[in-house]
Amino acid sequence: MTTAKPKADAAEATVEPASDEEPKAEVPRCGAPHFLPALAHITCQRDAPDPDLPPGSPEHEHRHQDGDAIYVW
Numbered sequence: 001m002t003t004a005k006p007k008a009d010a011a012e013a014t015v016e017p018a019s020d021e022e023p024k025a026e027v028p029r030c031g032a033p034h035f036l037p038a039l040a041h042i043t044c045q046r047d048a049p050d051p052d053l054p055p056g057s058p059e060h061e062h063r064h065q066d067g068d069a070i071y072v073w
């Protein structure tokens, strides 16, 4: 009888996330800056365009909301 335990036992004590929600999908943001230089710090908050879209597809309407101010370009 031995009380010595291999150290691997400690590694098995992993912490499981206590969440029953679905994992948050990492949706990339468009992030396109506003075309006006004065508003270039404003970036599009919409989801990035679908990478499967064929080349030449029209871009979505970029949108940024800052409080009550909504920028669309």
Ligand SMILES: [Zn+2]
Pocket (backbone or CB within 6 Å): 030, 031, 032, 044, 045, 046, 060, 061, 062, 063
């Ligand atoms: Zn956009």
